[in-house]
Amino acid sequence: MYLYDFIVLNKELLKPIYGLLVGIICGIIVLRTDKLFHLSLHQGIRYFRNAFFFYGIAFIIRYLSGALTFYEYINPDYNFIINIIFEFFLIMAGFFLIYSLIWKKLESPKENNRSSLFNIRILVFYILTLIIVILDYIWDVYYFLFASQIILFFFATIISYKNFSEDVKKHTFPKFYFIAMFLSFIVWILNALAGLFFEWSNIVLINIYSINVLIFLIFLYGVVKVTNFNG
DSSP: HHHHHHHHTHHHHHHHHHHHHHHHHHHHHHHHHHHHHHHHHOOHHHHHHHHHHHHHHHHHHHHHHHHHHHTTSSSSGGHHHHHHHHHHHHHHHHHHHHHHHHHHHHHHHTTTOOOOSSHHHHHHHHHHHHHHHHHHHHOOOOOHHHHHHHHHHHHHHHHHHHHHHHHHTTSOOOOOHHHHHHHHHHHHHHHHHHHTTTTOOOOOOOHHOOOOHHHHHHHHHHHHHHHTTTT
């Protein structure tokens, strides 16, 4: 109980630690999935890797901004710039994550994109992301971010559950993917509720941060398990 109270009272101090922890987890996921992609040349793994590359950038930015603001190296008035950049990478990561589930329906098996970060289909995600970020900035809200991610992870949860249900006997679709997607859907709903009804209460935010760390640890566990199995 005392530990929980300490965490709540020192939320601003723990923000950089939270960002750094998630950034490190994402870095490990990127390195392991990049190795697996080069062994298998599986495009889904390629886009999955990209998702955590963008998540990693987003949370390292959050870590740096939190640390520099806490130690008063940067003016808090300029945090809106950091928030815009953070939101951009966060949304793009979500798009890459769902694209890793649906790429087979959109790409030809013989298609060989030289870049998975910059091609015609991914350009659509960049444009959508910019629109969402600009709308949030103009109205000084996060409503468009929350709405986009709730919708995105709603469909990602359905798709991953469907894939897991169909492949359950073959064990070809990892169940950690579905669990992490479902928790991500829940945490984005909690994020929206925290902003709309709880005025970013410290207690609510700490619980959201805890679930977020759990989600990234689930992804890490799944990736380590898969990559160890594949040598």
